[in-house]
Amino acid sequence: MNSMVQVKHSEAVGAAPGIGVKPKVIARDVNVYYGEKHALKSVDLDVPERSVTALIGPSGCGKSTFLRCINRMNDTIPIARVTGKIEIDERDIYDPTLDVVQLRARVGMVFQKPNPFPKSIYENVAYGPKIHGFARSKAELDEIVTTSLQKAGLFEEVKDRLNESGTSLSGGQQQRLCIARAIAVSPEVILMDEPCSALDPIATAKIEELMDELRANFTIIIVTHSMQQAARVSQRTAFFHLGILVEEGATETMFTTPRDRRTQDYITGRFG
Amino acid sequence: MVALYCAGIAVLVIVGFLFGRSRAAIAERSEPLHSRPPYHGAYVSICVLLPMLLLLAIGLPIADHLVTSQALHAFDPAVINDDLKRGAALRDIVALAQGRLPGEPSIALRRAADVYVSTHSWTYNLILATGLVFGLLGASFGLRSLSTRFRARNRVERVVKWVLLAAALVAVLTTIGIVFSVLFETVRFFERVSPFEFLFGLQWSPQIAMRADQAGSSGAFGIVPLVVGTLLITTIAMLIAGPIGLFAAIYMAEYASPRFRSFAKPLLEILAGVPTVVLGFFAALTLAPLIREVGESVGLNVASESALAAGIVMGMMIIPFVSSLSDDVINAVPQSLRDGSYAMGSTKSETIKKVILPAAFSGIVSAMMLAISRAVGETMIVVMAAGLAGNLTFNPLQAVTTFTVQIKTILVGDQEFDSAKTLAAFALGFVLFFFTLTLNVIAMQIVKRYREQYD
Numbered sequence: 001m002n003s004m005v006q007v008k009h010s011e012a013v014g015a016a017p018g019i020g021v022k023p024k025v026i027a028r029d030v031n032v033y034y035g036e037k038h039a040l041k042s043v044d045l046d047v048p049e050r051s052v053t054a055l056i057g058p059s060g061c062g063k064s065t066f067l068r069c070i071n072r073m074n075d076t077i078p079i080a081r082v083t084g085k086i087e088i089d090e091r092d093i094y095d096p097t098l099d100v101v102q103l104r105a106r107v108g109m110v111f112q113k114p115n116p117f118p119k120s121i122y123e124n125v126a127y128g129p130k131i132h133g134f135a136r137s138k139a140e141l142d143e144i145v146t147t148s149l150q151k152a153g154l155f156e157e158v159k160d161r162l163n164e165s166g167t168s169l170s171g172g173q174q175q176r177l178c179i180a181r182a183i184a185v186s187p188e189v190i191l192m193d194e195p196c197s198a199l200d201p202i203a204t205a206k207i208e209e210l211m212d213e214l215r216a217n218f219t220i221i222i223v224t225h226s227m228q229q230a231a232r233v234s235q236r237t238a239f240f241h242l243g244i245l246v247e248e249g250a251t252e253t254m255f256t257t258p259r260d261r262r263t264q265d266y267i268t269g270r271f272g
Numbered sequence: 273m274v275a276l277y278c279a280g281i282a283v284l285v286i287v288g289f290l291f292g293r294s295r296a297a298i299a300e301r302s303e304p305l306h307s308r309p310p311y312h313g314a315y316v317s318i319c320v321l322l323p324m325l326l327l328l329a330i331g332l333p334i335a336d337h338l339v340t341s342q343a344l345h346a347f348d349p350a351v352i353n354d355d356l357k358r359g360a361a362l363r364d365i366v367a368l369a370q371g372r373l374p375g376e377p378s379i380a381l382r383r384a385a386d387v388y389v390s391t392h393s394w395t396y397n398l399i400l401a402t403g404l405v406f407g408l409l410g411a412s413f414g415l416r417s418l419s420t421r422f423r424a425r426n427r428v429e430r431v432v433k434w435v436l437l438a439a440a441l442v443a444v445l446t447t448i449g450i451v452f453s454v455l456f457e458t459v460r461f462f463e464r465v466s467p468f469e470f471l472f473g474l475q476w477s478p479q480i481a482m483r484a485d486q487a488g489s490s491g492a493f494g495i496v497p498l499v500v501g502t503l504l505i506t507t508i509a510m511l512i513a514g515p516i517g518l519f520a521a522i523y524m525a526e527y528a529s530p531r532f533r534s535f536a537k538p539l540l541e542i543l544a545g546v547p548t549v550v551l552g553f554f555a556a557l558t559l560a561p562l563i564r565e566v567g568e569s570v571g572l573n574v575a576s577e578s579a580l581a582a583g584i585v586m587g588m589m590i591i592p593f594v595s596s597l598s599d600d601v602i603n604a605v606p607q608s609l610r611d612g613s614y615a616m617g618s619t620k621s622e623t624i625k626k627v628i629l630p631a632a633f634s635g636i637v638s639a640m641m642l643a644i645s646r647a648v649g650e651t652m653i654v655v656m657a658a659g660l661a662g663n664l665t666f667n668p669l670q671a672v673t674t675f676t677v678q679i680k681t682i683l684v685g686d687q688e689f690d691s692a693k694t695l696a697a698f699a700l701g702f703v704l705f706f707f708t709l710t711l712n713v714i715a716m717q718i719v720k721r722y723r724e725q726y727d
């Protein structure tokens with residue numbers, strides 16, 4: 001099959017992560033209903049640790065819905081109902097005894113539209129550590145803010161204006177600020193919902209580069225509209241269609257030899 | 273007559289519109305139009321309307337003047353220069369002319385009434401006839417200027433712009449006019465009472481000025497007791513309405529189910545619609561005695577009219593303002609900020625405290641400022657519940673008085689219009705105006721400083 005997408009041959013892909021490696025996130029028979037609407041249908045997926053997993057598929061197929069199951073953001077939507085089982089490190093996150101606040105400290109999220117708080121750059125990054133009480137002193141907090149901004153590749157650009165409003169940054173900088181804000185609480189998993197769709201190509205390239213670095217320490221799950229992006233940044237890809245997880249596997253295989261007809265149609269641009 | 277004239281305008285305007293439009297529609301068959309046919313119709317209508325309205329606006333006052341002066345001349349030229357007699361004579365003449373003067377009229381009066389009727393009828397008929405001619409001329413002018421290339425749309429748009437501008441000017445000019453007339457009277461007041469005494473005097477008793485035999489017949493015009501009274505009541509009101517209104521808004525916006533919202537919001541708006549007189553007698557007849565009883569049972573000396581009662585009821589009055597404005601502001605905070613905060617693992621109250629309220633801060637401040645303006649300007653509740661005595665006290669259990677109450681007290685009843693006492697009302701009004709203005713300017717500054725842009 002002639003894929004129009006160039007797949008990047010990274011070292012990790014060869015090892016086919018996910019196969020043999022202990023999965024970080026396990027989803028079994030996950031269904032989501034918005035009122036009467038059955039938006040996600042019996043999804044099973046294993047997400048390997050310290051890697052990037054891309055969720056692709058046409059608009060409205062349930063990618064964001066699935067992503068929001070993993071940090072239980074669907075709880076904030078009154079009409080949403082989730083059934084099935086999702087485990088992180090073999091712990092069921094829908095267990096009634098589990099504390100959502102702690103779950104969300106372990107599973108960070110970056111949204112489609114950059115949404116820095118209307119506070120200073122410093123306060124944006126310090127927000128999570130403060131509410132979770134991670135820093136015992138101002139010096140420790142400074143340290144966390146600095147390293148988070150460094151990891152998000154933003155520190156050099158903003159180090160002289162940490163007290164300026166986060167909303168005064170450019171779109172790409174805002175998105176990296178949101179990434180810094182997410183990693184400031186040292187999560188294990190980072191969910192990204194089309195993090196580059198509001199950004200220009202240069203800002204996009206920066207974020208993609210960043211993801212490549214972050215996967216050394218974090219498990220990243222990214223929703224993307226761009227198959228090129230999925231191919232560039234991810235090791236594994238899952239293809240959703242009409243609420244069904246059609247196919248998932250190593251990114252390289254997905255883009256060169258998809259098993260399912262629908263996957264093939266989508267990645268060759270026949271629909272979507 | 274005016275009704276007939278307006279009917280004439282309406283008919284000509286409609287006919288003009290239809291003619292203009294159909295003329296354009298017919299012309300369109302041979303050649304494309306610059307403007308759509310309705311614009312041609314509207315243009316003809318305007319050509320009819322403007323001259324007719326203009327004539328009415330100029331003609332009516334002239335006609336009225338002519339009618340009255342002719343009638344008065346016929347009655348007795350001597351009364352023309354005497355305001356009082358002139359008014360009385362005119363009233364009789366008009367009454368007789370309309371056939372509702374009781375008793376037997378004098379010869380002169382009858383003559384005057386005849387002149388009144390005849391002058392009235394010929395001037396008005398003249399206006400009517402001229403108006404119709406103007407309208408027809410306008411229509412024919414409008415119709416003649418129509419052509420396929422005629423820029424009717426641009427002209428109509430220009431007229432629309434001028435009409436809107438005129439409306440805006442009326443609004444601005446009346447405001448300026450009011451401010452200046454108050455300012456003018458205030459200056460006259462300060463010719464009688466020194467501004468220093470007015471602003472810093474500790475005693476307010478304008479009543480004394482009415483009694484010329486009194487030693488200090490100039491009265492005491494120190495507004496400090498009024499300032500203190502106003503601030504005391506406003507503070508009590510805001511202590512109640514501020515937190516309750518804000519918390520209610522937070523509950524409505526962040527916690528309430530849509531079902532609860534759908535009946536609680538209208539309910540609050542009903543509270544906002546309760547006439548302040550009603551709230552006033554609730555304060556005076558229900559709350560004030562209650563406070564007095566409770567106060568006395570614990571051994572406090574409570575006046576039967578107290579700042580506390582007025583303040584509490586005023587607070588109840590402005591709760592809906594605070595809550596409904598704050599609710600709008602909180603709802604305007606983008607959902608993405610809430611999501612961002614929840615996704616960091618913060619709880620609902622952390623999100624409200626650390627993200628939503630800071631983001632909505634400027635709006636909440638302006639809601640509070642608006643509420644304060646309302647409280648400061650409120651009269652009825654205070655009149656009924658807080659009393660008239662200009663006590664200088666910070667004790668909320670005493671009767672106090674406010675700016676608005678004093679303005680009302682001074683101006684109720686017969687007054688000489690240039691005594692210091694009456695003019696004091698304008699000075700009070702001016703200070704009140706200045707105070708609210710300052711409040712608004714401060715609010716605007718705060719809003720500007722904290723404004724956050726969301727795109």
Ligand SMILES: Nc1ncnc2c1ncn2[C@@H]1O[C@H](COP(=O)(O)OP(=O)(O)O)[C@@H](O)[C@H]1O
Nearest residue numbers: 034037039058059060061062063064065066077
């Ligand atoms: N808050 C919601 N309320 C009701 N329906 C929703 C909501 N969010 C998503 N949906 C529906 O669920 C389906 C999946 O949506 P989503 O997960 O956002 O798709 P994707 O992210 O793949 O574009 C869509 O049909 C959408 O209309």
Ligand SMILES: [Mg+2]
Nearest residue numbers: 063064065193
């Ligand atoms: Mg989506």
